[in-house]
Amino acid sequence: MSLNKILHVDDDEDMRTIVHIALSMVGDFQLEQCSDGEEAIRKAREFAPDLLLLDVMMPGMSGEDVNARIRAIDGLQDVKTIYVTAKAEDEFTRSLVRNGALGVITKPFDPMTLGDEIRSLWSA
Amino acid sequence: MLDFSKRLKRSNRQLGFALLGVALLGAAISLLFEKQALSLERSRLQASLAEKASFAASEVQRHLATNELAAKTIASHVEARFSAAVQRAKRRNPGRSENRPGAPRPVAGILSQRAFSRLVDPFFDAGMGLVNVAYSHDMRIVFVHPHEENSALVGADHKANPQQLAAIERAIATREYVLSGPVALMQDGHGLIGRMPVLTTGPDPAQETVLGFVSVVSSNDRIVSELRARIPNTRVAIGISPDADGQPPAILGDAEVFRMDPLVQSLTVGAQVWEIAMVPPDGWPTSSAYRGVILSAGGIVTLMVMLSIVLFDRANWLSRQSSLRLNAAIEGIQDGFALFDSNDRLVMCNQNYRAFYNRSAHLMVPGTSFETILRGGVALGQYPDAVGQEEAWIQERLAQHANPTGSIEQKLEDGRWLKIYESRLDDGSTVGFRVDITSLKEAQIEAERASKSKSEFLNTISHEIRTPLSAIIGFATILSNFEALRGGKGTPDDRNDTPPAADPRATDPALHKVKLFAARISENGRHLLALVDDLLFTAEARAELDNMPQDIVDMKSVVEFALEQLTRSAADKGLEVEVDLQPATVRGSETRLRQVALNLIGNAIKFTDHGKITVRLVQTGTSVKLTIMDTGVGIRKRDHDRIFEPFNQVDGSMVRRHNGSGLGLSISNEIVTRLGGAITVDSSKDLGSTFTVTLPSA
Numbered sequence: 060m061s062l063n064k065i066l067h068v069d070d071d072e073d074m075r076t077i078v079h080i081a082l083s084m085v086g087d088f089q090l091e092q093c094s095d096g097e098e099a100i101r102k103a104r105e106f107a108p109d110l111l112l113l114d115v116m117m118p119g120m121s122g123e124d125v126n127a128r129i130r131a132i133d134g135l136q137d138v139k140t141i142y143v144t145a146k147a148e149d150e151f152t153r154s155l156v157r158n159g160a161l162g163v164i165t166k167p168f169d170p171m172t173l174g175d176e177i178r179s180l181w182s183a
Numbered sequence: 184m185l186d187f188s189k190r191l192k193r194s195n196r197q198l199g200f201a202l203l204g205v206a207l208l209g210a211a212i213s214l215l216f217e218k219q220a221l222s223l224e225r226s227r228l229q230a231s232l233a234e235k236a237s238f239a240a241s242e243v244q245r246h247l248a249t250n251e252l253a254a255k256t257i258a259s260h261v262e263a264r265f266s267a268a269v270q271r272a273k274r275r276n277p278g279r280s281e282n283r284p285g286a287p288r289p290v291a292g293i294l295s296q297r298a299f300s301r302l303v304d305p306f307f308d309a310g311m312g313l314v315n316v317a318y319s320h321d322m323r324i325v326f327v328h329p330h331e332e333n334s335a336l337v338g339a340d341h342k343a344n345p346q347q348l349a350a351i352e353r354a355i356a357t358r359e360y361v362l363s364g365p366v367a368l369m370q371d372g373h374g375l376i377g378r379m380p381v382l383t384t385g386p387d388p389a390q391e392t393v394l395g396f397v398s399v400v401s402s403n404d405r406i407v408s409e410l411r412a413r414i415p416n417t418r419v420a421i422g423i424s425p426d427a428d429g430q431p432p433a434i435l436g437d438a439e440v441f442r443m444d445p446l447v448q449s450l451t452v453g454a455q456v457w458e459i460a461m462v463p464p465d466g467w468p469t470s471s472a473y474r475g476v477i478l479s480a481g482g483i484v485t486l487m488v489m490l491s492i493v494l495f496d497r498a499n500w501l502s503r504q505s506s507l508r509l510n511a512a513i514e515g516i517q518d519g520f521a522l523f524d525s526n527d528r529l530v531m532c533n534q535n536y537r538a539f540y541n542r543s544a545h546l547m548v549p550g551t552s553f554e555t556i557l558r559g560g561v562a563l564g565q566y567p568d569a570v571g572q573e574e575a576w577i578q579e580r581l582a583q584h585a586n587p588t589g590s591i592e593q594k595l596e597d598g599r600w601l602k603i604y605e606s607r608l609d610d611g612s613t614v615g616f617r618v619d620i621t622s623l624k625e626a627q628i629e630a631e632r633a634s635k636s637k638s639e640f641l642n643t644i645s646h647e648i649r650t651p652l653s654a655i656i657g658f659a660t661i662l663s664n665f666e667a668l669r670g671g672k673g674t675p676d677d678r679n680d681t682p683p684a685a686d687p688r689a690t691d692p693a694l695h696k697v698k699l700f701a702a703r704i705s706e707n708g709r710h711l712l713a714l715v716d717d718l719l720f721t722a723e724a725r726a727e728l729d730n731m732p733q734d735i736v737d738m739k740s741v742v743e744f745a746l747e748q749l750t751r752s753a754a755d756k757g758l759e760v761e762v763d764l765q766p767a768t769v770r771g772s773e774t775r776l777r778q779v780a781l782n783l784i785g786n787a788i789k790f791t792d793h794g795k796i797t798v799r800l801v802q803t804g805t806s807v808k809l810t811i812m813d814t815g816v817g818i819r820k821r822d823h824d825r826i827f828e829p830f831n832q833v834d835g836s837m838v839r840r841h842n843g844s845g846l847g848l849s850i851s852n853e854i855v856t857r858l859g860g861a862i863t864v865d866s867s868k869d870l871g872s873t874f875t876v877t878l879p880s881a
Binding site: 071073074076077080081085116144145146148165166167168169170171 | 638703
């Protein structure tokens with residue numbers, strides 16, 4: 060399955076701007092962005108993303124919560140997830156992968172290579 | 184220890200009583216034995232004396248009979264001599280002298296002294312105590328044997344001795360042998376006299392006349408000495424009861440014997456009753472011959488019993504003492520100690536052991552099985568870890584107990600932690616120690632918590648630094664690849680990036696983006712700077728907290744300083760600032776108090792977009808109150824405590840929007856607390872916030 064549609068959720072506006080440039084303009088993906096979990100859940104149904112790109116630390120609903128809620132939607136149970144985090148702990152990263160994430164991208168990342176990084180995690 | 188010595192004292196008194204009892208019992212038993220031996224010896228003596236007495240009686244009887252026989256034989260001999268003489272006279276002078284009955288008949292010519300002695304002599308040694316035998320004719324002694332010693336008696340007239348007359352007359356009257364006495368003898372001393380009358384015999388019995396009589400005289404002394412010779416090794420006496428003559432009773436020999444509880448053998452001698460009385464030569468024994476042996480043997484046995492009691496008591500005491508000491512030692516152990524036997528039943532446990540188990544202590548009675556105590560404890564909620572999985576927990580614990588290896592930890596219902604060491608002994612019993620490791624465990628938990636807190640802090644710092652850095656690096660990278668941006672499918676349009684139409688340069692959307700991104704970089708850089716400042720400031724403040732100066736600080740000027748610093752930013756946001764400051768002084772560090780005021784007033788401005796900020800300072804009694812009220816976003820009630828923790832701005836996104844590190848309030852709170860005051864918050868979401876600092880006045 061080829062990777063086309065990405066749903067990005069991050070409460071930080073700067074991050075959304077950077078990820079938009081990195082994926083939509085440089086990476087050539089079909090990108091949808093939300094600033095919180097509730098909005099993401101609403102959009103996911105219609106957008107039917109191939110991949111969720113989730114910030115881990117968000118107010119209200121964490122990245123993992125958003126992941127679980129979207130996977131609970133009919134037809135989206137097999138959606139893949141990549142997390143973006145500024146946390147330093149390796150253990151936390153490993154536990155995310157153990158729980159089914161394709162991978163974890165650590166901030167700060169290079170916007171010019173973000174698309175390639177996501178593709179390589181997708182095909183791995 | 185008091186209890187200990189008391190027990191010893193009691194034990195000594197008991198021992199004393201026991202020994203005294205044994206001594207008395209020993210003495211009593213020894214004396215009883217001695218008495219028994221004495222009575223045995225006495226009865227043996229009595230038996231032997233009885234035999235002797237019976238022998239003596241028969242001897243007396245026999246010899247008295249011999250005396251009587253002698254008297255009768257001699258009498259009949261004398262009589263025969265007379266008869267022969269009468270016949271001879273008849274043949275010579277028929278019809279002469281027999282015509283005068285009763286006339287005295289001369290004895291001369293019929294019997295001579297020599298003939299009499301010859302007649303008596305054979306009887307003399309066979310008789311009993313004989314001193315002499317005499318023939319009296321016409322009431323005068325005519326012959327006596329032995330003649331030489333008694334020649335003075337010849338011719339003695341019986342009528343001159345009225346004492347003896349009655350007995351003589353009785354013998355003559357009865358014409359029988361009569362024994363009389365004892366009487367005073369014509370010789371010296373006292374004695375018995377047996378008399379046998381001598382009669383004339385003729386064809387006519389009616390004409391019988393008494394010629395004279397034979398006297399057989401026995402001396403008391405001689406009778407007794409002869410008797411003694413026959414029964415040696417005795418003290419003997421003879422009692423003779425009164426006879427028909429009205430003589431007083433007499434005692435021959437040692438009269439004392441009759442007062443010594445003698446063995447008495449009676450016999451009848453003619454009209455007399457004789458009593459032969461005997462006692463052992465030294466009298467009856469009053470103590471056993473073996474008295475010394477018996478008493479010393481009894482004494483030795485008693486002493487040995489006493490010694491063994493003392494030894495037993497000593498051994499018992501030692502064993503009890505060592506048992507007491509062991510118990511005291513086990514009680515003295517600071518840890519819990521329990522011993523279960525090979526059937527896994529409780530043998531003993533110390534008070535500390537019971538004290539650990541508040542709820543199941545009453546089950547810890549010797550004889551109760553480990554499992555019963557354990558199950559009881561689970562039922563009573565003694566073990567919080569067992570709750571919800573009781574049976575599985577019990578089975579696991581039983582398995583550990585049955586096969587103890589190393590140590591295990593156990594949590595109690597009151598929050599304490601025990602370390603349990605159990606081990607199996609050779610005889611199958613199990614010893615268990617319980618050590619209170621609560622403080623260790625708490626330290627461990629605290630250390631783990633501190634470690635977790637530290638790693639959380641590092642995580643948070645990392646997050647706080649990486650987030651603005653991501654923006655800076657991200658925008659910078661995009662800018663350095665500006666061409667890619669131009670060739671793209673367009674720029675994000677969610678920002679207010681419509682350029683002013685008046686500026687021709689701004690018509691280039693790419694240029695506009697450059698300006699926009701540059702602004703974001705600078706904004707994030709400033710945020711990062713603020714964060715670093717706060718971190719350094721916090722670190723510095725924290726380092727100083729322990730040695731904070733206690734100067735008298737004018738709070739009014741502190742607040743005025745902060746307001747002056749912040750007037751500009753409030754004015755920029757168009758906020759009204761109402762100030763009401765009264766003079767007030769507190770103790771502390773002016774620098775740190777300025778920090779608190781800047782932080783709280785700064786926050787109020789930061790989180791308020793419209794309305795006003797009110798700052799009040801009042802001194803009431805012993806305290807100083809600084810109140811900062813705003814009409815800003817407010818804080819939900821449930822977050823009121825969290826805001827004083829580091830990096831805990833309620834809303835993560837606000838960190839960037841409001842440009843704060845989340846460290847200010849926590850350090851302010853710490854400063855005020857260290858100065859003996861407190862910061863409180865009163866706020867609701869969207870209704871503004873009121874922070875109140877209360878400090879003791881100087």
